[in-house]
Amino acid sequence: xxxxxxxxxxxxxxxxxxxxxxxxxxxxxxxxxxxxxxxxxxxxxxxxxxxxxxxxxxxxxxxxxxxxxxxxxxxxxxxxxxxxxxxxxxxxxxxxxxxxxxxxxxxxxxxxxxxxxxxxxxxxxxxxxxxxxxxxxxxxxxxxxxxxxxxxxxxxxxxxxxxxxxxxxxxxxxxxxxxxxxxxxxxxxxxx
Amino acid sequence: xxxxxxxxxxxxxxxxxxxxxxxxxxxxxxxxxxxxxxxxxxxxxxxxxxxxxxxxxxxxxxxxxxxxxxxxxxxxxxxxxxxxxxxxxxxxxxxxxxxxxxxxxxxxxxxxxxxxxxxxxxxxxxxxxxxxxxxxxxxxxxxxxxxxxxxxxxxxxxxxxxxxxxxxxxxxxxxxxxxxxxxxxxxxxxxxxxxxxxxxxxxxxxxxxxxxxxxxxxxxxxxxxxxxxxxxxxxxxxxxxxxxxxxxxxxxxxxxxxxxxxxxxxxxxxxxxxxxxxxxxxxxxxxxxxxxx
Numbered sequence: 001x002x003x004x005x006x007x008x009x010x011x012x013x014x015x016x017x018x019x020x021x022x023x024x025x026x027x028x029x030x031x032x033x034x035x036x037x038x039x040x041x042x043x044x045x046x047x048x049x050x051x052x053x054x055x056x057x058x059x060x061x062x063x064x065x066x067x068x069x070x071x072x073x074x075x076x077x078x079x080x081x082x083x084x085x086x087x088x089x090x091x092x093x094x095x096x097x098x099x100x101x102x103x104x105x106x107x108x109x110x111x112x113x114x115x116x117x118x119x120x121x122x123x124x125x126x127x128x129x130x131x132x133x134x135x136x137x138x139x140x141x142x143x144x145x146x147x148x149x150x151x152x153x154x155x156x157x158x159x160x161x162x163x164x165x166x167x168x169x170x171x172x173x174x175x176x177x178x179x180x181x182x183x184x185x186x187x188x189x190x191x192x
Numbered sequence: 193x194x195x196x197x198x199x200x201x202x203x204x205x206x207x208x209x210x211x212x213x214x215x216x217x218x219x220x221x222x223x224x225x226x227x228x229x230x231x232x233x234x235x236x237x238x239x240x241x242x243x244x245x246x247x248x249x250x251x252x253x254x255x256x257x258x259x260x261x262x263x264x265x266x267x268x269x270x271x272x273x274x275x276x277x278x279x280x281x282x283x284x285x286x287x288x289x290x291x292x293x294x295x296x297x298x299x300x301x302x303x304x305x306x307x308x309x310x311x312x313x314x315x316x317x318x319x320x321x322x323x324x325x326x327x328x329x330x331x332x333x334x335x336x337x338x339x340x341x342x343x344x345x346x347x348x349x350x351x352x353x354x355x356x357x358x359x360x361x362x363x364x365x366x367x368x369x370x371x372x373x374x375x376x377x378x379x380x381x382x383x384x385x386x387x388x389x390x391x392x393x394x395x396x397x398x399x400x401x402x403x404x405x406x407x408x409x410x411x412x413x414x415x416x417x418x419x420x421x422x423x424x425x426x427x428x429x430x431x432x433x434x435x436x437x438x439x440x441x442x443x444x445x446x447x448x449x450x451x452x453x454x455x456x457x458x459x460x461x462x463x464x465x466x467x468x469x470x471x472x473x474x475x476x477x478x479x480x481x482x483x484x485x
Contacts, residue, residue, distance in 0.1 A: 012211075014210065119194060
């Protein structure tokens with residue numbers, strides 16, 4: 001009932017997440033500054049360029065405010081692609097890349113190659129009765145997950161959809177499809 | 193598993209939204225662009241202002257330069273080929289660039305035809321001055337459209353004209369009754385199926401960026417307020433007095449394009465902007481936006 005969900009709108013495919021959430025009947029806010037987090041039960045960090053998103057979130061105080069909300073347990077967060085990189089605790093190639101880093105996973109940026117190697121594939125996701133159409137675009141590869149991180153889907157041996165409590169990450173882009181199943185279960189984690 | 197599908201190509205372009213793509217001529221500039229928060233760089237030998245000043249035939253850049261830039265940064269790297277030059281595009285794809293700009297800034301290789309972009313796994317961006325041109329390029333397989341503007345002038349007026357032309361046409365197509373769409377398509381040289389798509393969806397089927405003449409954070413924010421999805425900056429950054437500062441400012445202006453306080457803050461003390469060219473002093477022959485068909 002009546003949860004409000006934000007999309008981090010520094011840069012990236014904000015519109016696609018917004019469209020998906022609105023189709024599911026939730027109120028959506030675009031988050032560019034810390035005050036935009038007020039009243040939100042959940043936040044989606046979209047696909048885009050992880051360096052840009054990380055840098056500007058830090059500069060404008062969003063990283064700090066989101067961390068505080070997560071520590072208080074009052075916000076659910078889901079990162080897709082670049083968003084998953086932003087949440088990752090370990091990025092061995094770029095250890096100093098600005099990010100939230102609160103999800104215990106190890107990622108390799110562009111882990112499947114450059115754009116010419118980007119691909120689409122059908123995924124089996126835990127709890128879903130039919131495959132999910134997934135788009136991997138210069139996607140990060142999850143090399144490992146820490147204790148307490150649940151793997152909901154894998155592709156070619158690497159996890160692609162994971163969660164740890166209220167923190168979710170996918171290395172693909174459900175928002176580019178017309179299949180709202182993952183958005184729907186994320187909204188449940190937001191308390192809807 | 194399938195690679196290089198249309199949805200993978202157009203989906204990648206969606207990821208650039210709200211971002212700035214910067215022209216760079218060497219690895220050091222590419223690093224400056226990345227540190228400033230660019231979402232991609234365009235690797236080229238000369239920025240449009242220099243192409244304009246030096247004249248001669250402008251071609252695809254040396255693969256060595258493109259490779260140096262690709263290894264210098266982790267963000268996507270784009271490169272330009274000449275209009276209609278299928279082989280330059282094949283070479284760029286073989287190099288592994290992330291996006292190809294079939295660009296009027298280079299000297300056209302074909303005066304009648306553009307590249308069949310469906311034949312490639314790598315996505316393409318093309319310039320357009322009006323809706324017919326935009327939809328023709330999309331029908332040929334372009335995964336992204338940008339205004340042509342008037343590159344290398346530091347004058348935003350042509351980019352504004354092209355943006356208003358395309359966005360105004362979209363609003364018009366939306367409002368037309370269905371029986372008028374075929375004649376609209378005919379009159380604008382636009383594929384009917386795409387006119388129908390625009391009628392039903394109220395936007396282009398691919399992202400639509402501003403390019404050509406953007407020189408200040410305010411220019412960039414203006415293009416965003418008009419309804420563009422993001423911004424290319426060519427000569428505007430590295431032909432200015434303090435590229436590092438200006439690059440940062442333009443990135444922040446695109447994210448906060450609707451927030452005048454942030455825009456005021458980032459616009460301060462940026463040093464000299466690039467020296468502009470008043471378009472009244474350019475002959476029709478010198479206008480790059482006229483290239484493409």
